[in-house]
Amino acid sequence: DAGITQSPRHKVTETGTPVTLRCHQTENHRYMYWYRQDPGHGLRLIHYSYGVKDTDKGEVSDGYSVSRSKTEDFLLTLESATSSQTSVYFCAISERGISNQPQHFGDGTRLSIL
Amino acid sequence: EDKVVQSPLSLVVHEGDTVTLNCSYEVTNFRSLLWYKQEKKAPTFLFMLTSSGIEKKSGRLSSILDKKELSSILNITATQTGDSAIYLCAVGQGAQKLVFGQGTRLTINP
Numbered sequence: 001d002a003g004i005t006q007s008p009r010h011k012v013t014e015t016g017t018p019v020t021l022r023c024h025q026t027e028n029h030r031y032m033y034w035y036r037q038d039p040g041h042g043l044r045l046i047h048y049s050y051g052v053k054d055t056d057k058g059e060v061s062d063g064y065s066v067s068r069s070k071t072e073d074f075l076l077t078l079e080s081a082t083s084s085q086t087s088v089y090f091c092a093i094s095e096r097g098i099s100n101q102p103q104h105f106g107d108g109t110r111l112s113i114l
Numbered sequence: 115e116d117k118v119v120q121s122p123l124s125l126v127v128h129e130g131d132t133v134t135l136n137c138s139y140e141v142t143n144f145r146s147l148l149w150y151k152q153e154k155k156a157p158t159f160l161f162m163l164t165s166s167g168i169e170k171k172s173g174r175l176s177s178i179l180d181k182k183e184l185s186s187i188l189n190i191t192a193t194q195t196g197d198s199a200i201y202l203c204a205v206g207q208g209a210q211k212l213v214f215g216q217g218t219r220l221t222i223n224p
Contacts, residue, residue, distance in 0.1 A: 102159040105150075107155040
């Protein structure tokens with residue numbers, strides 16, 4: 001299994017509070033991704049990183065920011081959480097581009113915004 | 115708008131049956147098509163299909179990519195209860211992005 005650790009695994013918080021989710025990898029892969037998974041929508045890309053300090057937006061980036069100061073860590077921040085951001089969040093990693101190699105996923109973080 | 119559509123959304127069969135799951139896509143700058151299996155936690159990788167590799171097989175699972183029809187199928191023969199899961203289809207777009215379908219929930223009854 002790919003060495004991906006997401007933390008926390010579960011979190012319950014209130015609307016308007018800031019939340020940070022962490023993804024840590026031990027594979028030294030260049031690419032890292034954040035997805036959210038909701039019923040009826042499959043997995044949707046929030047943001048991704050193609051190197052330290054290099055990030056780009058996905059299809060559902062509004063309300064989220066990311067940072068990558070080290071190869072092994074990719075942080076997802078909800079500046080002011082809303083109930084619509086209740087979801088399961090998955091981190092994924094990839095060594096090379098998606099034409100050549102699949103992404104591998106962490107076990108997810110279940111986030112509930114009350 | 116880029117989209118990936120899987121069918122059926124849900125399927126219930128008996129152990130030993132053969133199943134075929136479908137995935138169709140309309141995605142710009144197609145690079146690859148991937149199948150994942152998701153049980154309780156992380157999606158786990160099954161197959162990657164590209165223009166240079168349109169058929170893959172592993173044990174009882176096989177997959178074919180039809181670039182003309184913009185679709186793919188995932189076949190599972192002699193199903194077992196351990197095959198019960200959500201099967202996700204994803205299409206690689208451009209350099210880095212994956213566009214996922216909604217998934218097919220497969221239930222294998224003993």
